[in-house]
Amino acid sequence: MDSTPATPSLRERTRRAVHAEITDTALRLFAEQGFEATTVDQIAAAAGISRRSFFHYFGSKEDVVLGDLEALGLRVRDALEARPAAETAWEALRAALKTLQGPDTDAVTELQIAGMYADAPSLRAKHLEKHLRWQELFAPEIERRLGIVPGATADPRARAVIAAALACLDIAVEAWRESGGTADPVDLFDAAVAAVRA
Amino acid sequence: MDSTPATPSLRERTRRAVHAEITDTALRLFAEQGFEATTVDQIAAAAGISRRSFFHYFGSKEDVVLGDLEALGLRVRDALEARPAAETAWEALRAALKTLQGPDTDAVTELQIAGMYADAPSLRAKHLEKHLRWQELFAPEIERRLGIVPGATADPRARAVIAAALACLDIAVEAWRESGGTADPVDLFDAAVAAVRA
DNA sequence: CAGAGTATTGCACTCGGTGCAAGCGTTGGC
DNA sequence: GCCAACGCTTGCACCGAGTGCAATACTCTG
Numbered sequence: 001m002d003s004t005p006a007t008p009s010l011r012e013r014t015r016r017a018v019h020a021e022i023t024d025t026a027l028r029l030f031a032e033q034g035f036e037a038t039t040v041d042q043i044a045a046a047a048g049i050s051r052r053s054f055f056h057y058f059g060s061k062e063d064v065v066l067g068d069l070e071a072l073g074l075r076v077r078d079a080l081e082a083r084p085a086a087e088t089a090w091e092a093l094r095a096a097l098k099t100l101q102g103p104d105t106d107a108v109t110e111l112q113i114a115g116m117y118a119d120a121p122s123l124r125a126k127h128l129e130k131h132l133r134w135q136e137l138f139a140p141e142i143e144r145r146l147g148i149v150p151g152a153t154a155d156p157r158a159r160a161v162i163a164a165a166l167a168c169l170d171i172a173v174e175a176w177r178e179s180g181g182t183a184d185p186v187d188l189f190d191a192a193v194a195a196v197r198a
Numbered sequence: 199m200d201s202t203p204a205t206p207s208l209r210e211r212t213r214r215a216v217h218a219e220i221t222d223t224a225l226r227l228f229a230e231q232g233f234e235a236t237t238v239d240q241i242a243a244a245a246g247i248s249r250r251s252f253f254h255y256f257g258s259k260e261d262v263v264l265g266d267l268e269a270l271g272l273r274v275r276d277a278l279e280a281r282p283a284a285e286t287a288w289e290a291l292r293a294a295l296k297t298l299q300g301p302d303t304d305a306v307t308e309l310q311i312a313g314m315y316a317d318a319p320s321l322r323a324k325h326l327e328k329h330l331r332w333q334e335l336f337a338p339e340i341e342r343r344l345g346i347v348p349g350a351t352a353d354p355r356a357r358a359v360i361a362a363a364l365a366c367l368d369i370a371v372e373a374w375r376e377s378g379g380t381a382d383p384v385d386l387f388d389a390a391v392a393a394v395r396a
Numbered sequence: 397c398a399g400a401g402t403a404t405t406g407c408a409c410t411c412g413g414t415g416c417a418a419g420c421g422t423t424g425g426c
Numbered sequence: 427g428c429c430a431a432c433g434c435t436t437g438c439a440c441c442g443a444g445t446g447c448a449a450t451a452c453t454c455t456g
Contacts, residue, residue: 175352192357
C-alpha cells in the first residue's frame, strides 16, 4: 500500500492516520451492532472527530466499508492491460481479477465485510454501482481482445463479458462467505464461469 | 394488466386510480426536471395528495419508476417454469425474458425510463437490487435445468447463469437506449450472450 | 515571521423515509 | 337503516444521511 518513499509530510501522515482510525472504529461498530444500526454520529464520536469531518474523509457511510474501489478498479485494469496479448478476454479477466486476492487481504475482515453485504442493501447497491464503473474502465481493453473496433456503434459485447465476469466474482465471494471461508474462491469463480459458458 | 373480472370494489378502484395518477404525474416531472431534481413533495403536491400518502403508495421515490419489479419477476419465473423441460438453462432464460417485451410496454416511455437510469445512481442501484431478488427467484428452476441437486452446499452455478443473463439483458437495454430505440433489443441480447459464451 | 493554503468544526438546511394518532369515509353485519 | 370495524388520508414530529458556508486553528512555504 505505501509506495511513498520519503516522508509524506505531516499533513499526509495525520490524514492517513485519521482515515485509518475512522475505518477501524467504524468496522468495529458495524461488526458489533450491524451496519444499518450504526449512525455516522456514533462513528464520529467514537473516532474522536466531528460528524462534519467524517464526511470530509468519506463521501458516505458505505464508503468506509467499500474502501477505495475506484483505485482498486484501476489496479485491476492495469493488471488486465499487462496480460499477454495472446490471452482471450476471459483468460485475461480471470488473471486480472485474481490480483484482488492479494496478501494485504485479511480473511477474517473480508469475511466480516462480506457478511455486512448480506443485510445492508445500500451497501450492496453501492458495490454494484462501482462494478458498473469498472465495466467502463475495462471495456477498451476487452474490446481490443474481442477484436472490436472501438469507434463503432455502441457494442454490447465487451460490457457483457465484463459484467458476466464481475457477476461470477460476486457470486463466488458470496458462496465463499456461505461456506464460512472454507471453500476456495478461485475454484468457485471457475465453477461459476464454467456454468455460464457451458 | 386488468385480470380482475367483476367490480373490484370502490376502494380498490380509487386506489388504482390514485396509484396511476401519482405514476403519471411523477414520470412527467421526472422527464421535465430529471429524477434527482424532483422531490417527493413536488410529486405529492402535483398529484393532489399529501406527502405522507405518497409513501403509502410507494415505498420510495425510485419505486415509482421501477414499477412492480417483484410482480414482474414472478411472471418471468412462471414463464421460465412453463418452458419445455428439454430446453437448456440459457434457452429457457432467453425465452422467459422475452416475455418482458410484451405489448403493454410503450417504447417512448421505456426510452424515457431507460434515460433516467443514466443519470440517477439510486435508480440503477435499486434496479440492480431487484435483479438480486430475481436471482433467488429463478435459481430453483435453473438448478433443475443444470441438473444440480438442490439440497447440496451453496452452489454458485445457477446464480451465475442467471446473473449473467440479467447482465446481458441490462446491457442490451442500455445499448438499445443508446441507439435511440432503433436497434433490436433481442438481437443485442443475443449478441451479448454470444460474446459471453464464445 | 508573515501569509497562503488546508483541516476542523459548528450551524443551518434539504431531502428521503417512518411511527403515531386523529379524523373521516367505506364496508359489511345485524 | 344503524352501528361497529376497518381502511385511507393527513398532519406532526422525528430520524439519519448528506451538503454549503463561514469561522477558527493549524501547517507549510518563502
